[in-house]
Amino acid sequence: ALGVISGHTCRESNECDINSHLHLATKTTKATKTKTTKFHEPRISEFQDGLIAGVEISGPAGDPFPGCLWVVNLNDFDVPTYLLVVGAKPTDTSFQSNGLAFVFGTLFRFITPSFALVLSQACPTRFQNLTADLANIVQTVGQIHDLVIVPGSAARVSELLDSLIAQEPEFSAGSVLPYIGGPARPIFRGGSTGPWFQVDVNRNIFDEGGMQVPLDDFDMQDPWAPTLGRINPSRVPRDPGVTGDP
Numbered sequence: 266a267l268g269v270i271s272g273h274t275c276r277e278s279n280e281c282d283i284n285s286h287l288h289l290a291t292k293t294t295k296a297t298k299t300k301t302t303k304f305h306e307p308r309i310s311e312f313q314d315g316l317i318a319g320v321e322i323s324g325p326a327g328d329p330f331p332g333c334l335w336v337v338n339l340n341d342f343d344v345p346t347y348l349l350v351v352g353a354k355p356t357d358t359s360f361q362s363n364g365l366a367f368v369f370g371t372l373f374r375f376i377t378p379s380f381a382l383v384l385s386q387a388c389p390t391r392f393q394n395l396t397a398d399l400a401n402i403v404q405t406v407g408q409i410h411d412l413v414i415v416p417g418s419a420a421r422v423s424e425l426l427d428s429l430i431a432q433e434p435e436f437s438a439g440s441v442l443p444y445i446g447g448p449a450r451p452i453f454r455g456g457s458t459g460p461w462f463q464v465d466v467n468r469n470i471f472d473e474g475g476m477q478v479p480l481d482d483f484d485m486q487d488p489w490a491p492t493l494g495r496i497n498p499s500r501v502p503r504d505p506g507v508t509g510d511p
Contacts, residue, residue: 306323306410307323307384308322308323310322310457321494322358323365323457324364327360330356330360332410333389334383335354335383336352337350338379348394350389351391353389354370365494378417381413385410390405421444442461448465453492454497455499462478470488
C-alpha cells in the first residue's frame with residue numbers, strides 16, 4: 266500500500282497527529298527544540314501484529330527494491346533480547362504494477378507485544394543492541410525508509426519513541442502507533458496512500474490518534490479484513506453538513 270508519509274507528533278496524552286505529505290515525527294519536550302527528518306519511498310504498508318509471517322511494502326511500480334526489513338524487541342521484561350535486532354530479512358523484490366510487494370520471512374512473527382519494524386537500504390547485524398550499537402547500526406543500514414513502533418501498553422507509547430531518538434535523531438521520523446488494548450490485526454496505511462490504521466480482535470478500527478473510526482467511513486466493505494497484495498481501504502470523511510434523508 267503506497268503510503269503518503271504523514272506528519273507525526275506524540276504528545277503526553279498519547280495523541281498522534283498526521284497532517285502533511287512528508288513523514289515527519291516530532292519529539293516534544295518542555296525546553297528542547299525538536300529535530301525532524303524525512304523518510305522516502307519505499308515504505309511499510311501493511312502487516313499483522315504477531316500473526317502473519319510477512320510484510321507488505323510499497324514503492325514505485327515496477328522498480329526493484331534490494332532493501333531490508335528488520336525487527337527490534339522493545340519488551341523490557343524480556344531482558345536477554347531487549348533492544349536487540351532480533352531479525353533481519355533482505356527484501357530482494359520488485360514492486361508490482363500497483364506499487365506493492367510482499368516480503369516473506371519467519372522473523373515477522375514479531376516479538377510481541379512491543380516491537381519496532383524498520384525498512385532500510387541494507388540489513389543490520391542480528392543481535393546488535395539498539396542502544397549500545399546504534400551508531401554502527403545507522404552507518405550499516407544506510408537510508409532508513411520507514412519505521413513503525415507497536416507498543417504493548419498505553420504507558421509505553423511515548424517512552425518507546427524516546428528510547429530510540431534519545432540516542433539517534435535519525436529515528437525521530439518514525440510512527441508510534443497508539444495502544445488499542447491488545448494485538449492489532451491487521452495494521453495498514455489507509456488507501457495505500459494515507460496514515461496508519463489498526464484493527465483490534467473485535468474488528469474495530471482505530472486511527473493514529475487512537476480514536477475509533479466507523480466502518481462505513483471507509484470506501485470498501487469489510488475494511489477490517491487484510492488486503493495483502495491489494496490496495497488498502499481508504500477512509501472517506503463524512504460530510505458534517507449532510508444529515509438524514511435528502
